[in-house]
Amino acid sequence: MSYGVHGVSVLLLAGLLVAAAPGEAHHSILGKFDDTQPTTLEGVVTLVDWRSPHVHIFMNVRNGPRFDNWAVEIESPDMLRKSGWARDSVRPGDAIVVEGIAARNGSRQVWGDSIVMSATGRAVLGVDESAPPAPLASRPTPRWPDGQPRLGPLPGGVDGYWAYPTAVALVEDGVDVAMNAGGLLDDIDDAARVAPLQPWALALYRARQSRHLRDDPTYLNCKPTSGPRQFHQPQGVQLIEDRVRERVFVLVGSGNRNFHIFFLDGREPVGQVGGDDDNPLYYGRSVGQWEDDTLVVETTSFNEDFWFTNGGLPHTDRLRLTQRFSRPDFDTLRYEVTVDDPGAYTRPWTSSWTLRWVAGEELPKHFCQENRP
Amino acid sequence: MRTSRLVFALSAACLIAAAPAAAQEGHPVKGSWLGTWGPSPDHLNDVIVILDWDGENITGVINPGIDNVEIRNATLDPDGWIVRFEAEMVNAAGATLDYVVEGTIGNLAFHDRTITGTWSHQNGSGPFEIQRQ
Numbered sequence: 103m104s105y106g107v108h109g110v111s112v113l114l115l116a117g118l119l120v121a122a123a124p125g126e127a128h129h130s131i132l133g134k135f136d137d138t139q140p141t142t143l144e145g146v147v148t149l150v151d152w153r154s155p156h157v158h159i160f161m162n163v164r165n166g167p168r169f170d171n172w173a174v175e176i177e178s179p180d181m182l183r184k185s186g187w188a189r190d191s192v193r194p195g196d197a198i199v200v201e202g203i204a205a206r207n208g209s210r211q212v213w214g215d216s217i218v219m220s221a222t223g224r225a226v227l228g229v230d231e232s233a234p235p236a237p238l239a240s241r242p243t244p245r246w247p248d249g250q251p252r253l254g255p256l257p258g259g260v261d262g263y264w265a266y267p268t269a270v271a272l273v274e275d276g277v278d279v280a281m282n283a284g285g286l287l288d289d290i291d292d293a294a295r296v297a298p299l300q301p302w303a304l305a306l307y308r309a310r311q312s313r314h315l316r317d318d319p320t321y322l323n324c325k326p327t328s329g330p331r332q333f334h335q336p337q338g339v340q341l342i343e344d345r346v347r348e349r350v351f352v353l354v355g356s357g358n359r360n361f362h363i364f365f366l367d368g369r370e371p372v373g374q375v376g377g378d379d380d381n382p383l384y385y386g387r388s389v390g391q392w393e394d395d396t397l398v399v400e401t402t403s404f405n406e407d408f409w410f411t412n413g414g415l416p417h418t419d420r421l422r423l424t425q426r427f428s429r430p431d432f433d434t435l436r437y438e439v440t441v442d443d444p445g446a447y448t449r450p451w452t453s454s455w456t457l458r459w460v461a462g463e464e465l466p467k468h469f470c471q472e473n474r475p
Numbered sequence: 476m477r478t479s480r481l482v483f484a485l486s487a488a489c490l491i492a493a494a495p496a497a498a499q500e501g502h503p504v505k506g507s508w509l510g511t512w513g514p515s516p517d518h519l520n521d522v523i524v525i526l527d528w529d530g531e532n533i534t535g536v537i538n539p540g541i542d543n544v545e546i547r548n549a550t551l552d553p554d555g556w557i558v559r560f561e562a563e564m565v566n567a568a569g570a571t572l573d574y575v576v577e578g579t580i581g582n583l584a585f586h587d588r589t590i591t592g593t594w595s596h597q598n599g600s601g602p603f604e605i606q607r608q
Contacts, residue, residue, distance in 0.1 A: 302502060302551055302553045304553070305553030306503060306583070310584070313584060317585070319500060406501030406505075408500065409500070416501065416502075418501040418502055418528065418530070420530060444530040445501065445502065445528060445530040
């Protein structure tokens with residue numbers, strides 16, 4: 103393939119945008135872009151960079167006698183594919199109109215909310231994040247021969263996973279606060295209502311919120327989405343039950359496709375002596391047991407190097423999670439977590455939500471790639 | 476004197492080598508801090524401060540090793556991110572001095588944040604700046 107001089111310059115610009123971004127890597131959208139600065143661009147596509155975590159479209163936009171090359175950042179390849187789009191839905195040479203919001207740093211970058219073909223008016227590369235229609239009738243909970251509910255895919259090679267969480271961030275049950283899909287509060291004065299935070303933790307939560315979550319280690323450094331955050335990801339989560347080895351594998355549909363294990367074999371939640379016994383972990387150490395139709399998992403030994411929820415609620419290494427999983431019907435996973443962290447909160451508190459079963463699909467391949475916006 | 480310098484240097488080296496695993500995002504003061512303090516900007520001495528948070532109190536030591544000094548009455552005021560702590564040290568003449576250190580956290584969002592401020596005791600004061608490792 104030959105790009106020519108212009109193509110090379112576009113690639114160089116793309117490379118510079120990617121390479122110059124240690125503080126602007128895969129990011130909270132409003133951390134990088136300002137939703138009070140609506141922007142419309144009309145021009146011709148020069149390059150489509152179809153890669154995780156975010157697709158970029160480069161386009162030439164007339165500016166008086168010359169053309170400026172702009173970078174339009176949009177959703178991830180997997181989310182675009184789920185909405186019916188492909189890497190050639192927009193191609194170099196296409197004339198497009200982009201509606202979006204401008205970069206906070208004044209560079210020639212926008213977050214694209216909509217892209218329309220100039221010639222036909224056809225909307226392209228939009229993402230539909232809504233959950234699929236609910237089943238017309240509730241289907242019974244699938245069970246193992248001994249009657250225990252199944253949490254993962256059915257045997258026989260039929261894939262499936264859990265997605266479309268009904269909550270986007272941890273909020274104490276019974277509290278109603280408005281926030282965006284990334285956990286950014288509509289009104290920062292709601293911060294104190296979200297959870298029973300100690301004064302320092304409340305101040306830190308407000309500071310993270312006031313910076314539009316741009317310091318999130320998951321986005322800055324591809325740190326794991328651990329704890330309850332695994333069950334908030336739009337890319338979903340898969341639970342694989344290994345009954346022979348008495349454990350449940352939690353496969354996370356984002357980040358770098360990490361996994362975590364719930365041990366159900368009666369072991370203590372400690373590491374291996376001489377190995378990781380004194381080393382706090384991103385995912386902690388989890389042990390669980392079934393209580394009737396609910397899997398109860400206790401997790402401790404977290405490190406403090408990540409955010410355990412969208413939105414930036416702080417935690418300390420004293421964090422202890424009690425997670426409860428139940429499947430009241432075929433298509434619903436009920437998730438409840440009790441947060442007990444005397445280092446950051448004034449008392450234990452609980453948050454719960456549900457996820458929907460996505461049948462017949464493998465977990466989406468969504469990768470966080472370090473230093474790539 | 477030479478031995479204590481060696482111990483200090485080895486302690487600092489160990490702390491620096493262990494720093495990546497010790498990086499924390501929890502309580503803002505928790506961690507290992509390395510920096511300087513002294514009577515004036517032209518006369519600064521190295522200092523290591525280890526701070527911890529037990530859920531209720533900030534604890535810690537200055538210059539961990541054979542001559543370490545425990546800090547007392549440490550506080551964090553989130554309104555302005557003001558850190559304050561006290562320590563009792565004995566000077567070369569054998570006199571006990573009550574140090575008070577007060578500073579402001581800078582670069583709060585980052586693991587390599589700083590505390591910049593002043594120290595003071597009965598006979599003097601000076602600048603104080605440490606950075607989380």
